Amino acid sequence: MLDQPSHTPFTGPLLQVRDLTLHYRTRQGDVRAVDGVTFSLGRGQVLGLVGESGCGKTSLGMGLLKLLPSNARLVRGEIIFDGQDLAPLNDAQMRRYRWRRIAMIFQAAMNALDPVYRVGEQILEAMEAHAWPGIEDGPAGQKRRQAREKVKELFRLVGLDPELMDRYPHELSGGMRQRAVIAMSLACRPDLVIADEPTTALDVIVQERILRELKSIQKELGLSLLYITHDVAVVAEVADQVGVMYAGQLVELGDTPQVFHQPMHPYTAGLLASFPSIRGEKRPLAALPGEPPSLVAPPSGCRFHPRCPRATKECRQEVPPVVGQGNAWAACWHPLGAAQP
């Protein structure tokens, strides 16, 4: 089977993100897609990141790899990965982390494969760019042959016929492509995989199966996984911890059972209520009235206040305090359940 990811002497959490702030420059003004996000992710842990469409999940995920469009700007913050802050690194330095240490499964994973090359070739290409990680040293041809065997192994791991590695992307079905992309993300034996809605484009049954496989691979390889989705049911299934994002900010963070059974933030409660499948009750969807706010000129005070049933005057004027501590907190003036601050 595949080897465990390499361990280094650094013993803190694998990933610590502090006050990460990311803006897009547009004609309308700066879009504050990620604003002061702080969290950490331990080795072998799964952190689920949920939030409505447009709340900045993808921006955050891409920001961690510093793969941003030209109009984006990393305003401030630290991305401490395995003891090293990635924020000040340039593109050439980042390249050593990309895929080798932090891999990604994209939101539109179906389109993450280049149509003109064979699938296996695109995986080998990544391994070659990182000096064939996990392959014994030797002549180029021999390393390539070994790497091909490795890719076949990965294909079996994700439930694909190894023969498919010599097919072109258009010859595979959506589910197969998705699995191939997952195999590709594992090829350089990363420590962290960022999965950005990896299954949304697939039908529910395939989605479910791939999700379960991803989870078991994560366990087997001891990977850390940052799982981004808008579907709280998915998070409940895969994540050890949940982060809830609203309008570019992290508003609640905690252990999955905790957050799901006793949400502190009213937005989390609303989000859970809008997904009836969690508690098995049949309730109408859209328990969250209103629209997500503009990220160019977000509401003052608590950004959720225009939609919050508990909003008061101080919510509208003052930035809410953080209640709770460590890896279980919410940013709210009037959190649910907990004692009033």
Added chain:
Amino acid sequence: MAGYLLRRLLQVLVTLFLFVTLSFFLIQAQPGDYSSFYSLNPKLPPEVQSRVRAQFGLDRPLGEQYLLHLKNFATGNFGVSFSHYPQSVLEVILERLPRTAALFLTATVVSFYAGFFLGKMLAWRRGGWVEYSATISGVALFTVFTPWFALMMIWLFAFKLGWFPLGKFLDPLVWRNAPVSANQVFGYMLFTGAAIAVILFLAMLLLAQLGLRRRGWLPAAVAIICVASAVIAWAGSGVGYLALDILKHMVLPIATLTLISFAGTMLLTRNSMLETLREDYITAARAKGLPEKVVRDRHAARNALLPVVTSLVFSLAFAVDGGVITESVFSWPGMGLTLLDAVLSEDLPLAMGALVFVGLLALVAHAVADVLYVYLDPRIRYQ
């Protein structure tokens, strides 16, 4: 793939048949009696006239004439040229076709390569005065009136600067005591060019097989060695000065054709590349930690190439136009000029033959570009 090639070949043959048929009836439909015009042409001796009459069935009904026309075409018999008598139409064409092919092929290859390279770079490094000025001059070249542009080239480089001759195929003064004919020399030149191309191609294949193609200087070294040995061989042959004379005459028409078609390729590549750069697989390639050059060339440019080749297929018809104009402005005695002269001097057999061959040339180029596309895009490769 073999099935596709076969189908494509059949298509070319059918198109050619339609083209030949159309040209026959178009000429029949012209005012004046074609047959009497042909057989009573005063430039032809009576015995040739009677032979022509029999061969083309000019005294027969139209249907029979048409069948004979097809048969003559299939056997390469286009009759005799009025204006070049006693040369046959086929002889005139076979002498001139290579000149046009050389002009076209060189201009197409150079303009495509240069246009693609520049367009790629423009899209990759956006902004700044380089992109701005290249885009402006690209649009200017793309929209320029071809004859005017060709004349400006002559005015500047031949008349003002005197770097190149004003036009024509060769300089009679240079060739006065030449030991060989111009067509022979030109034939050898074409052979040299083709040999270099083939050797380079094989060398690339070999380098790719050995996994050495990523070393940028190797292909360049092979190219330099090829060209250098060709130059040395010509210099030692004793007729190198004649080849040089023809070469000098080729520079301006090729440069003109190249510049005109290069701009379109450049602008199109730039747009296509900008589009490709937004694709998810480009982000994925970056996320994989591939070097920027690999992302640019292996992924972005490789995909951006597809629409550019498609448009090349369509723009070939336009290139024929530009070719006729360029040849006539530079008095380059190729197919375009032959066609034009034949029409002006009412040399109908030659005009017809030239027309058919120009059409054939365009068809073949079209088919080649088409097959190239199928090769480049795996999504349609095996359908």
